Amino acid sequence: MEVTTVERLFQTLDETASLLEKELDCTYLDALIETGENVFQNKVLQPDVSEMTVKRLEKAYDEINRMSYTREDIRKAFQLACLKGMRKNVQPHHQMTPDTIGFLLSYLIGKFLNEKRTFTILDIAVGTGNLLTTILNQLPNSSLKAYGVELDELLIKIAYVNANLQEHSIQLYNQDSLKPLLIDPVDLVVSDLPVGYYPNKFLSEPFELTSSHDHSFIHYLMIEQGMKYTKPGGYLFFIIPNNLFEGSESKQLHTFIKKHLHIQALFQLPSTMFKDGRLGKSILILQKNGEGVKPPKEVLLANLPSLKDKDAVESIMVKINRWFMENKREA
Known part of the structure; x- marks a missing residue:
């Protein structure tokens, strides 16, 4: 089955956030913020990650840069990643409008x-x-x-x-x-x-x-x-x-x-x-x-x-x- 653009974007955000979550010993949502900022700046901004992780992140971000996607694709993919993070660390006021x-x-x-x-x-x-x-x-x-x-x-x-x-x-x-x-x-x-x-x-x-x-x-x-x-x-x-x-x-x-x-x-x-x-x-x-x-x-x-x-x-x-x-x- 063909993977949609939203699914591909989510997978990349999810994989890179999970990498940073382990490397930085932080929550998934904090790591998602970090990887989102990396995507926006088009570089790895965290000085404390290993060289191997930097290479894996750069490869993933390069794939995003080569993709063709809309603002709605990004919003939906980022929303999916947020929902995953909120399920991991549930707080009553952390709810997203459907x-x-x-x-x-x-x-x-x-x-x-x-x-x-x-x-x-x-x-x-x-x-x-x-x-x-x-x-x-x-x-x-x-x-x-x-x-x-x-x-x-x-x-x-x-x-x-x-x-x-x-x-x-x-x-x-x-x-x-x-x-x-x-x-x-x-x-x-x-x-x-x-x-x-x-x-x-x-x-x-x-x-x-x-x-x-x-x-x-x-x-x-x-x-x-x-x-x-x-x-x-x-x-x-x-x-x-x-x-x-x-x-x-x-x-x-x-x-x-x-x-x-x-x-x-x-x-x-x-x-x-x-x-x-x-x-x-x-x-x-x-x-x-x-x-x-x-x-x-x-x-x-x-x-x-x-x-x-x-x-x-x-x-x-x-x-x-x-x-x-x-x-x-x-x-």
Whole structure:
């Protein structure tokens, strides 16, 4: 059976990372960062590896240089290597957004921004950069200025190498996303929202969505932070837990959204995408208030079917296109 370009790239990244993992006595993910940087710089940068290993690495990198591949090939191969590393060293916040969601977000961004050619985009929980680079790869005809914020040092190093290998210019900030950002408001905020309680009560106090009696929900605070860094009339695309608007705290969220934003659409993702139905997610699309910005005649609501059900998918696409025609989307 013929080996695909993605498989060949993954095999090379995997083999070279495994070599460096042993030589440098580090984790697989740290070694993947090292080998990714070597590929980008086109040389072996580690001074402490043996001459034999240097030769093996150089041979492998030379094979990559001779290959013909796309940005998506690199992203997918690097993603596979990341997933292998995360399985070796599992941490709950080291989760990657599935490609299907990234492709769907990209399609919806194109529709809502009306195929706008130039805009700025911020991922306020960029992680490994997989979601952000998926979006950039799916909108090749647009000129995007991209930003990403991530507190986890390992994840942002992966995002840095990931962006370099795909030749995407992304400004990355290694900091708590809820602290002030040195970023001008953008046209579009995206995020696969982290879910849970935010431990820093002092930092959460100035937020409208801070909890008055306990630790605040980090996913609420991230929505508010995203809103602050969105231009008037700009959009926010969040991957949210299905139960976001449930519970006693949700009244505060409803009030906040009504004050500052318009809900444009809510898509519940198919349960087949999640091993545990209780961990199901949706895509929430918001627009920030601004001069001339009006709410839609009706919010676009849809339960998305399994992508294997072609007839159901086609029916949903017709519904989405009809909604855009009726609401006369203007970017």
